[in-house]
Amino acid sequence: MTESDDKNARHAKRMARKKAVIDEAIARADQEKGLLLVLTGNGKGKSSSAFGMAARALGHGMKVGVAQFIKGRSDTGEEAFFRQHPNIEWHVLGEGFTWDTQDRERDVQKAREGWEIAKRMLTDPSFNLVILDELTYTMNYGYLDADTVLADIAARPVMQHVVVTGRAASQGLIDAADTVTELMDVKHAWRAGIKAQPGIDL
């Protein structure tokens, strides 16, 4: 047996053991239900990740609803791209970050009107996936009542998936979620003086 053969044999044995462990975990995870996913933290990629899931869902023939709170980035690439698709409903509900609008009452009013639209999707079982993009800000600033939001999400159709994005997800939202990822900002091109780039940031 050559050294290389030996290395390969040990690799195969180790991987067979690993596969057995993973297969067992897969067999144990046998429940199906609509998930609540939360993508939070200061790192780049929260909304992108939600939109990647939208692509996944559309690829499975599912119907997707998107509600963008706070940001009113009406000319972004993802919106231009997805809006063409017949199986997605896309709502831009906010007018910009609160430091752009500088009008709290208007922000509150917009958030409440926005939630009515989100709630319609959260009560319609024809939506397989509902994305509530940048929702955390409306909860954290008190534009929406956090308990009402959580109750409306909890009352959704049993197989509907919901993805919530935004910084600083509240403990209540984290407790309610099935899956939570915190995106940590390890490094950002912005701090090196590089401007927001189409296809990456926009």
Add this chain to the structure above:
Amino acid sequence: MTESDDKNARHAKRMARKKAVIDEAIARADQEKGLLLVLTGNGKGKSSSAFGMAARALGHGMKVGVAQFIKGRSDTGEEAFFRQHPNIEWHVLGEGFTWDTQDRERDVQKAREGWEIAKRMLTDPSFNLVILDELTYTMNYGYLDADTVLADIAARPVMQHVVVTGRAASQGLIDAADTVTELMDVKHAWRAGIKAQPGIDL
């Protein structure tokens, strides 16, 4: 002045100051170049985030190349969805995680063949965005020479963006990157016994 007027006035003032700071940072960030983004960590959403950026780029009329290393999930939603698009080139290069194939030599050979395809996209300026999905595993297991990979990425066309995903990105890759996000697994439905779901995990 009512209490509510006062609250709104203070809010407007605070937000005006915040806007000035942000506007100044935007003005300072004036460089444009192709970015290297790394999405790493154990949390769910790394590949989804990369595919969300693919959607963004396509929405801007850009051309996108995708190379999926390691995972051979040929029936996933994102692939079904994006493959229909004329402006994307999609390559599935691996045959499955190493614990599925259990054949190190074959994994190494596949990774090297895969890198030739990736390298072709990394030398073609018509690609505005190249996604190297799950690349970190091939570097960390030594299937590909890490220095060669980093040199090929560094030598790409100056305006081309590259997104690398996968757990445990090496320090060399982090040092080379413009933007790095670490996705932390705060909570995962899997551990509560919920199986992988189409539109979310597949």
